[in-house]
Amino acid sequence: MGRSNTLNNQGLETLLQNLEVDGPLPVFPSISSYPLENPMDIYRLYLTHATNQIIECDSANIYDSLQRPTNASKCDLTLVVPRxxxxxxxxxxxxxxxxxxxxxxxxxxVIPPSGIWVPVSFSPKTLPLLLLPYVFDREKTYGWNLSYGLKYETNISTPRKKVVVEFSSPNIAKEFHAGHLRSTIIGAFISNLYESMGWDVVKVNYLGDWGKQFGLLAVGWQRYGSEELFKQDPLGHLLDIYARINREFKPEQDASRDARDKGLDTEEIESKGLYAERNYFFKRMENGDEEALTLWRRFRDVSIERYISTYARLNITFDEYSGESQVQSSTTEKVERILQENGICEEDNGSSIINFKKHGAPKLASTVIRNRTGTTTYLLRDVGAVLERAEKYDFDKMIYVVSAEQDLYFQRLFKTVELMGFPELASKLLHINFGKVQGMSSRMGTVRLLSDILNESGKAMHELMKANEVKYAQVENPKDISDIIGITAVMVQDMSGKRVHNYPFDMTRMTSFEGDTGPYLQYAHARLSSIIRKTELGRDDLANADFSYLEDNQHVTYLLRLIAQWPDVVATALKNHEPSTILTYLFNLTHQISSSYDIVKVVNAPEGPDVTRARASLFEAARQVLNNGMRLLGITPVDRYILPYMMEPIPLTAHHGDCPLFFSIFETSIWNLLTGLQNVRAGNRLFHFFKNNTSRYTRDIS
Structure with a gap:
């Protein structure tokens, strides 16, 4: 006999009645709650109702006072009395x-309080009976909440809110390097996040395909370009040219900067040499010179072709490939006219500028919108792009995922839109920043190409997989799997910290497999998949298991608590736009899963087949959450993972609080491999330890 479906109110009410919960699911008009999307909200609603029977208090205040505790091992929710x-x-x-x-x-x-908090613990008896059917009913959408994307939450028939996300945006004729990785993977995550929460998402790659930097590259091509080298490696050759011409240009830039710092006129310096050649070529482009535009189109086309192949490896697509070049001249002229009519811009030494100090924003200083040569600037073109996108998409929000180095620039951009008389439009613009990858400069030729990084990390994984010859022969696409795991390693390493933090580019760090890493995340997913396969239970068997056979022990309860928290975690990430919020949760989940394997045995559980089914259902629910989280981050989960037998992550007996500590021979071995076996002595000790304990520590996760 099948159970009730929790995807609708009637089915959820039936399940709650079967659990002998008094009364129907409470409804409060003043509270935004989502019991059909978030199981925690079911508890919040009943707790709000119960508290309302005890004290006279606004229901919304009670609901908002129910907070998740910092230490979830003690309770599930706390009623914060001062709130x-x-x-x-x-x-x-x-x-x-x-x-x-x-x-x-x-x-x-309700646990006896100590202080100003009233702790509440979910019943370990009914939690699995409510939560597991809830997860199985939603599967790949568990954690998603489409209601967030409705223009009016109370009316599901209203259109969805629209967000334009501009990210990645590399400059044409430059290779996609590690510095672009941050914008790309954070932007893809932001796009996935908004889509999972019901927004209509438009992903835009706004290429840096216009401007004086292209004029400088063209001058470099005229001096050092080789058709033969371009044919062999188009972007590699252009990157070499760009680095070379920038080294030659640097003395002129330094001279101009020194003159400016001394309060001197820079016009004479910038009217000759590479300054003049660069400006002249870009002026030709803006004037529609066909020869200049032909060269520009050639470099743009090969750039986009290479970028698309890199995005495919990262499982990223765009709805629109746009660029500065596509902003209509009529739009930039309109922007300039409005600024002039409103008295916002003024002439200064032949250039058109905005002095923000005169318009209530002294910290923004002054900026140029049109150069003395008559060419447009980034700001003028970007304001034009805002107006064109607003007309084309009628968006509710537009997000720019760009380095924190551009914080001032985006403050100026948004302020300019506001000063033009569009305060509502300006309020829809959001800059999501991130720290820089230090030690990377295409101008100085110190970039590390992303394709090389991905190739090296994938190759390292492939070599390790081949060490297990038997399992390697059983995998259809081992190179594809190793590539996915290598990409996961790079992505997780980049997303593991707060996005605003800088970090130095270091190949060893990027591909290190110590601690909480991409390969460990993939391993956790693959091992859960393996356990489910070995039970030979189908999806219906798992979804309709008798969950009352899940015993009341802390391993089961902690895992259920974490699974219940997942929708809350996604909602938090929507507020802070932090991929690390998701990643931290996923690693906490994998830690709890790993600590449960030896206690909550699944395959051939001695307690019998009913217990096996119930436990397998628990681990399948955990796998589903892990899978959902990885996909949200843009990671492709793997179901099979080949490891040399002595390289599997092994949980040790040491514990810190409620979290088991993990040590990974697998991770250490890859670290040794990628750093040239710098720590050979330690590696040998670890190797011999596991060689002598193989039967005790090895597991088959095929």
Missing amino acids: LGIRVKKPDEFAVEIASKFPKSPLFT
């Missing part, structure tokens, strides 16, 4: 009074 908005002399005593009056519920238990 109730009730004036009491002794909040701690009031907390005790509230806790003492709470009615009994099959869903939760």
